[in-house]
Amino acid sequence: MEKVEKALEFRDVGKIYRRNHFFKTAETAALKDFSLDVNKGEIFCLLGLNGAGKTTAVKLALNLIFPDSGDIKVLGEKPSPEVVSRVGYVSESPYLFPYLTARELFNLLGILSGLNAARRAQAMDRICDFLSMGDFIDKKIGECSKGMQQRVLLAQALIHDPDLLILDEPYSGLDPVGIAQMRQYIEKLNAEGKTILMTSHLIAESEKIAARAGILKAGRIAKVIPVRQGLLEKEFLEAVL
Amino acid sequence: MKAVYNVAKYTLLENARSKSFSLSVVFIALVFVSAFIFAKLSEVVEIRAIQDIGMGAVQFFSFLTALFFAVKVAFVEGQNKTIYLPLTRPVKRSEYIFGRYLGIILSAALEIAAMGMLLTILLYLKQAKFDSFYFLSYFFIFLKISMITAVTVLISLASTSQASAFIFSFLVWITGHSLGEVEFLLDEMSPAMVTMVRIFKWIFPNYTLLNLADYTAGRFMAAAGYLPAVLYAVFYVFAVMWLAAAVFEKKEF
Numbered sequence: 001m002e003k004v005e006k007a008l009e010f011r012d013v014g015k016i017y018r019r020n021h022f023f024k025t026a027e028t029a030a031l032k033d034f035s036l037d038v039n040k041g042e043i044f045c046l047l048g049l050n051g052a053g054k055t056t057a058v059k060l061a062l063n064l065i066f067p068d069s070g071d072i073k074v075l076g077e078k079p080s081p082e083v084v085s086r087v088g089y090v091s092e093s094p095y096l097f098p099y100l101t102a103r104e105l106f107n108l109l110g111i112l113s114g115l116n117a118a119r120r121a122q123a124m125d126r127i128c129d130f131l132s133m134g135d136f137i138d139k140k141i142g143e144c145s146k147g148m149q150q151r152v153l154l155a156q157a158l159i160h161d162p163d164l165l166i167l168d169e170p171y172s173g174l175d176p177v178g179i180a181q182m183r184q185y186i187e188k189l190n191a192e193g194k195t196i197l198m199t200s201h202l203i204a205e206s207e208k209i210a211a212r213a214g215i216l217k218a219g220r221i222a223k224v225i226p227v228r229q230g231l232l233e234k235e236f237l238e239a240v241l
Numbered sequence: 242m243k244a245v246y247n248v249a250k251y252t253l254l255e256n257a258r259s260k261s262f263s264l265s266v267v268f269i270a271l272v273f274v275s276a277f278i279f280a281k282l283s284e285v286v287e288i289r290a291i292q293d294i295g296m297g298a299v300q301f302f303s304f305l306t307a308l309f310f311a312v313k314v315a316f317v318e319g320q321n322k323t324i325y326l327p328l329t330r331p332v333k334r335s336e337y338i339f340g341r342y343l344g345i346i347l348s349a350a351l352e353i354a355a356m357g358m359l360l361t362i363l364l365y366l367k368q369a370k371f372d373s374f375y376f377l378s379y380f381f382i383f384l385k386i387s388m389i390t391a392v393t394v395l396i397s398l399a400s401t402s403q404a405s406a407f408i409f410s411f412l413v414w415i416t417g418h419s420l421g422e423v424e425f426l427l428d429e430m431s432p433a434m435v436t437m438v439r440i441f442k443w444i445f446p447n448y449t450l451l452n453l454a455d456y457t458a459g460r461f462m463a464a465a466g467y468l469p470a471v472l473y474a475v476f477y478v479f480a481v482m483w484l485a486a487a488v489f490e491k492k493e494f
Binding site for chain 1: 326
């Protein structure tokens with residue numbers, strides 16, 4: 001049997017948030033014995049109720065927070081700034097620099113990603129074309145509409161042509177047209193060979209594009225299932241309730 | 242170094258476009274109003290008053306702007322998650338925070354230069370002569386702002402709220418200006434208090450060493466000139482920023 005290559009591996013990962021307040025430490029276990037594999041080339045959807053640990057898992061993969069226990073591998077390596085250079089990340093809301101234009105932001109992030117001027121220019125042309133950003137690329141991000149900002153957010157994740165794309169609630173705050181557009185972009189990127197991990201609690205949308213889904217409940221993977229049309233909601237409810 | 246340079250460049254660009262620089266407009270208004278009010282007084286009092294109010298305002302407004310930018314970079318961007326954009330790139334966290342710091346102090350330098358130029362022109366119009374002392378004063382204000390910016394970055398990284406970052410930074414600014422005065426009371430203090438004050442002098446930025454008024458009074462000039470004060474400020478900034486980088490390296494977002 002052919003061995004499936006993994007884009008992302010979590011093994012028995014534990015993460016506890018500690019908050020200090022007046023010499024007292026409050027602890028919240030966000031992930032407990034969390035294990036999950038995302039195969040290369042697939043669209044994998046991580047589902048769960050609010051506070052289930054979806055964003056924590058994403059942040060661990062991106063090296064923004066560090067695990068208390070267990071092992072994580074991103075594209076075969078432990079999370080580090082170097083491996084993160086092969087990952088694109090789209091956050092839940094358009095957390096961007098409002099006083100920069102999209103072009104300036106891409107330029108800065110391109111430089112930080114190690115791209116030279118020629119590759120940055122090439123990447124910008126490719127992305128502008130892909131996301132139809134030509135009319136607002138030189139507009140300050142703070143003056144762009146929510147839909148435009150969402151496209152800027154997706155574009156910044158693609159500037160360095162990553163192998164793995166992590167989308168945290170990509171449909172958050174979008175209207176139906178925006179959701180349909182985002183779905184098309186995700187499908188196109190996957191067709192180009194990019195592995196996609198997305199978190200969501202929009203089950204119907206996840207069902208339309210994901211190959212497999214992992215259902216998170218209170219910091220643990222309750223089950224990983226292949227997505228079958230019309231059955232995801234039932235499986236999700238069974239797992240979380 | 243390329244990352245530090247570019248982060249600093251875009252930080253400067255962002256700051257220049259933000260509304261925070263509008264504080265300088267308040268400064269301009271303040272200086273001109275004071276100039277007109279004091280024009281009613283004798284010439285000597287008028288010039289002295291414009292000089293004191295002007296210098297005080299250059300320092301205070303550049304302090305406020307630097308404080309705002311430093312808290313934004315080291316605390317607010319972590320809270321609103323903007324920091325995820327650069328930190329999910331192959332850039333060392335220490336390079337990023339140094340670049341941000343550099344961008345803030347360059348913004349402060351621009352603001353001090355703009356306000357200083359206006360004040361110098363105003364004083365020239367009143368006195369009909371240039372005094373190089375003003376330029377030295379602006380440079381020393383810049384050194385003080387560089388120090389408090391580094392401290393604010395460090396405090397903001399360790400703070401749990403924006404308000405506490407502002408308050409603690411403000412307290413450090415005030416304490417730093419009081420250390421020189423406390424020195425005069427050492428003879429009256431118990432040995433334990435003296436030790437505590439000496440420790441404080443190492444921890445807090447000692448702004449007395451950078452107050453040009455003390456130099457012109459001949460307190461430091463005779464000893465070694467301005468160089469020790471400049472070296473002290475540079476050393477202090479590097480020490481605090483090194484600590485800030487170490488905190489930032491371990492910080493979870």
